[in-house]
Amino acid sequence: MVFSVALALVPVSCAQSRLPWEKLEIVRADGSVVPLVCEIARTAEEQRKGYMGRKTIPDGTGMIFAFVVDQKMSFWMKNTPHALSIAYIDSAGFIREIYDMAPYSLDITESERSLRYALEVPQGWFARAGIAAGDRLSAESLSVIASGR
Numbered sequence: 001m002v003f004s005v006a007l008a009l010v011p012v013s014c015a016q017s018r019l020p021w022e023k024l025e026i027v028r029a030d031g032s033v034v035p036l037v038c039e040i041a042r043t044a045e046e047q048r049k050g051y052m053g054r055k056t057i058p059d060g061t062g063m064i065f066a067f068v069v070d071q072k073m074s075f076w077m078k079n080t081p082h083a084l085s086i087a088y089i090d091s092a093g094f095i096r097e098i099y100d101m102a103p104y105s106l107d108i109t110e111s112e113r114s115l116r117y118a119l120e121v122p123q124g125w126f127a128r129a130g131i132a133a134g135d136r137l138s139a140e141s142l143s144v145i146a147s148g149r
């Protein structure tokens with residue numbers, strides 16, 4: 001009986017691990033806009049878990065890690081089966097650095113400077129969407145990210 005109850009709770013637990021979706025926009029240097037649907041990890045627990053255990057992450061979606069103050073960032077891929085790209089973003093919303101990360105890797109992907117946000121997407125999505133360092137989150141997107149504080 002206990003075994004059946006425990007199994008019945010697993011899908012509920014997994015479904016609750018996803019954060020609510022928010023529509024964000026990245027503005028390219030040429031002024032064109034690329035939409036992106038993101039989960040926003042604001043709390044330490046949400047940030048600790050990130051995409052751990054997620055086997056599929058569709059193109060056009062991501063997770064943004066929103067910190068209260070600028071800081072040097074370090075990310076790894078422990079327990080993360082999906083290859084990701086990460087963009088480190090400053091407090092004004094400008095993408096400063098982009099890196100690729102391998103599934104399950106314990107290698108640290110560290111920002112070169114203190115920044116405010118980290119945005120994880122399926123590996124290669126930034127390149128496929130024509131997004132590069134110097135592009136930025138829209139003012140509306142920064143407002144959405146800040147609104148949950």
